[in-house]
Amino acid sequence: xxxxxxxSISIGFLLFLLLxxxxxxxxxxxxxxxxxxxxxxxxxxxxxxxxxxxxxSKGNNVMVFQEKYxxxxxxxxxxVGWIAKHHLIPLTNTHxxxxxxxxxxxxxxxxxxxxxxxxxxxxPSTSYSIIGSTYSGDxxxxxxxxxxxxxxxxxxxxxGWIASWLTDKTTASEESNQISPADTVENGLTDxxxxxxxxxxxxxxxxYNIVIDPGHGGNDPGAIGLGGVYEKxxxxxxxDIVVKQLxxxxxxxxxxxxxxxxxxxxxxxxxxxxxxxxxxISLHYNAFPIIGVHGVNTYYxxxxxxxxxxxxxxxxxxxxxxxxxxxxQENYKVLRSTNAPSILMELxxxxxxxDLSIIQTSDYQFKVAQSITNGLINYFN
Ligand SMILES: [Zn+2]
Numbered sequence: 001x002x003x004x005x006x007x008s009i010s011i012g013f014l015l016f017l018l019l020x021x022x023x024x025x026x027x028x029x030x031x032x033x034x035x036x037x038x039x040x041x042x043x044x045x046x047x048x049x050x051x052x053x054x055x056x057s058k059g060n061n062v063m064v065f066q067e068k069y070x071x072x073x074x075x076x077x078x079x080v081g082w083i084a085k086h087h088l089i090p091l092t093n094t095h096x097x098x099x100x101x102x103x104x105x106x107x108x109x110x111x112x113x114x115x116x117x118x119x120x121x122x123x124p125s126t127s128y129s130i131i132g133s134t135y136s137g138d139x140x141x142x143x144x145x146x147x148x149x150x151x152x153x154x155x156x157x158x159x160g161w162i163a164s165w166l167t168d169k170t171t172a173s174e175e176s177n178q179i180s181p182a183d184t185v186e187n188g189l190t191d192x193x194x195x196x197x198x199x200x201x202x203x204x205x206x207x208y209n210i211v212i213d214p215g216h217g218g219n220d221p222g223a224i225g226l227g228g229v230y231e232k233x234x235x236x237x238x239x240d241i242v243v244k245q246l247x248x249x250x251x252x253x254x255x256x257x258x259x260x261x262x263x264x265x266x267x268x269x270x271x272x273x274x275x276x277x278x279x280x281i282s283l284h285y286n287a288f289p290i291i292g293v294h295g296v297n298t299y300y301x302x303x304x305x306x307x308x309x310x311x312x313x314x315x316x317x318x319x320x321x322x323x324x325x326x327x328x329q330e331n332y333k334v335l336r337s338t339n340a341p342s343i344l345m346e347l348x349x350x351x352x353x354x355d356l357s358i359i360q361t362s363d364y365q366f367k368v369a370q371s372i373t374n375g376l377i378n379y380f381n
Contacts, residue, residue, distance in 0.1 A: 033072070033088035035060045042081035046071030052289060053081055054223060061091065061219045063264050075265050075333055076222075111150050112139045112168045119258070120160035124149035130259035131160050135267065142169070203250020204377045210246055211254045211272040213282040213334070214239035215344075218262030223287030225350025229360075231285045232260065234350065238365045239283050245369035249377070269337035277340035279308055279376060285359060286346040294352035295323030299344040301335035308341040312375030319371040320364065322348050322355060345372075 035056045042054035046068045054076040056062065062083065064072040071082045113134050120132040124146040132154070134140075140152035140162075149161045150169065164170055214235045216222035222231030239255065246253045254275055256268045272280045286297075298313035300306050309327045317324040325346075335342045347368055348355040358364050 031064045032091045033062050033064055034091055035062065035087060036089050037087040040083060040087050042074070042076045042083055043071075044079075044081070046073070046082040048084075050082070053079060054287070056083070059219075060221075061262065062088065064088075079330070079332060109142050110139050111142045111152055111162065111164075113137065113162065114166060114168055118162055118166045120152075120154070120162055122160065124151070124161045126163075128161065130261060131158075132261055133257075133263065134162065135270075203248070205246060205373070205380070206250035208251050208278045208376070208380060209254060209275050210251045210376065211256065211275065211277050211280045211338075211340070212239050212243055212246070213256040213268050213272070213280060215282055215284040217257045217260055220262055223285065223350060225285070225287060226353060226356055229350050229356065231287065231350060234285050234359060235283050236260065237362075238347065238368055241362070241365045242281075242283065242369040242372055245366075245373045246376070249373050251376070265334045266337065268334055272338045272340055272342070277338075279379070280335075280338045280340045280342035281312070281372060282334055282342070282344040284344060284346050286349045287351045288349060289351070291351060291353070294349045294355045295325040296320065296348055297325035297346050298327050299330045299332060299335065299346070300327065301329070301331055301342065305335065305341050305343060308379050309343045311379040312343060312345070312372055315375035315378065316345070316347075316368065316371040319367050319374075320358075322358065 040056040040060075041052045042056060043050040044053050045051075062072075062074045064074055064083075066073045067085065068082075070085050072085045072088065074081050074083060118134050119130045120134055121128040122131050140154065142150055143153050143159055144151040145164070146161075148164050150164050150167060151159055151161050154160050214232075216230075216232035216235060218232075220232065222235065224230060236257075243253050243255055254271065254277070256271045257263050268282070296313075296316060298309045298316070300309035306327075306329075313327050330344075332344055335344055348359045348364075350356050350359065
């Protein structure tokens with residue numbers, strides 16, 4: 001008894017000491033690590049007793065923002081998550097590596113990205129697949145040029161193609177520059193959608209810039225649901241439909257992620273903040289270890305976002321048949337860092353059999369698109 005008491009007092013004292021020393025072993029902001037264990041739990045707090053909010057697997061890359069008591073903080077599914085640090089291997093900073101390369105070469109052999117956010121493709125046209133993305137100021141050694149496209153050497157040793165008119169080495173003439181669709185990640189015109197251009201001249205959302213943010217992508221699968229369904233894939237197909245509907249209503253739509261690649265929360269917010277954005281909507285599907293948990297909810301961060309959350313969420317729950325989990329205030333980073341009114345929608349649980357069977361239908365995803373469109377029309381009027 002005596003031993004136990006003094007033991008717990010010592011532990012309490014140690015914990016107290018730790019609280020007095022904030023930022024112990026603070027990791028560098030935004031450092032990238034690779035998961036070294038087969039499966040790794042992401043927890044809500046830096047403790048083994050804390051709730052598991054997600055899973056990562058070997059080879060996944062995570063961006064780490066701070067460190068506490070041997071745990072590192074990242075973001076998972078739009079919320080703060082903690083990972084035991086000893087399961088992570090630090091990766092070298094690719095940006096630093098790029099800079100070193102460019103210093104050693106004459107600048108004429110390098111290409112610097114000038115647009116905010118640009119797709120890297122497997123070949124010299126927009127019909128080739130997207131293999132990654134790059135951002136304003138990134139510099140790459142130039143390998144070859146084919147028409148209006150530059151082939152560059154990437155930090156991982158592979159090669160990719162970037163539209164020259166989005167770099168400091170423009171090959172396109174003024175004329176072809178106008179005809180060529182921009183290949184920026186956030187610019188939805190990449191798909192050469194002419195109806196989108198026509199419709200932006202009319203319709204009830206004409207004149208509004210809407211940023212649609214499909215959650216996760218690339219190495220970040222988001223939540224993993226029943227049957228191994230990835231949140232990132234369902235989010236992609238849903239956002240494609242949402243984007244089409246919004247354009248049909250006349251909106252100018254900017255998409256933070258086209259295709260399956262990783263974009264950090266900072267980059268998502270940066271894309272939104274680079275435009276005169278009227279509303280930012282992040283799309284997600286939810287997961288929970290208890291199979292019975294189901295339904296949809298909408299998150300907002302600050303009071304100025306509440307009306308947007310209210311309009312879109314009420315439009316959603318009047319249109320779909322999933323359980324209404326309500327509108328919740330949460331200090332999500334992607335919402336906090338976005339200047340425009342912003343919301344994060346959790347469009348159902350991929351860990352609940354009934355939700356999942358509905359979510360996977362295009363009928364449901366159309367209803368979501370319709371709900372967002374109608375909610376925005378109500379919001380702006
Ligand atoms: Zn998510």
